[in-house]
Amino acid sequence: MAKTLKRTAAFTALGRALMAGARGGPSLSRRLGAIPRMLKATAKGEYDGGMRLALMAAATAYVISPIDAVPEAFLFVFGLVDDAVAITWLAGTVLSETERFLEWERVTKPAVVR
Numbered sequence: 001m002a003k004t005l006k007r008t009a010a011f012t013a014l015g016r017a018l019m020a021g022a023r024g025g026p027s028l029s030r031r032l033g034a035i036p037r038m039l040k041a042t043a044k045g046e047y048d049g050g051m052r053l054a055l056m057a058a059a060t061a062y063v064i065s066p067i068d069a070v071p072e073a074f075l076f077v078f079g080l081v082d083d084a085v086a087i088t089w090l091a092g093t094v095l096s097e098t099e100r101f102l103e104w105e106r107v108t109k110p111a112v113v114r
Helices: 002-023 028-044 050-064 066-075 077-108
Strands: none
Touching: 002 077, 028 050, 028 077, 050 077
């Protein structure tokens, strides 16, 4: 049940994020630009994204891993389903986490006007 809720949340975040740019939310380029800052803030201990970033890195490694080619070779289409699920989860999580980070950044680091 918990896995289903997490998957549903990831798909919902993905759909919401893809539509957000058109409705005034952060654009995809702004979200992608936030990733290096998010990594840096997490490494410094300022942002609490450690476990989520580790899971995103693990999902990325899983998708690009040559070991994952073995199921595709024997199971054909069924071997690709796990990659599709991982990529979809990863996309939804990246979009959700970057939105969360941008909000954290907005609240904790006020803009300096000179």
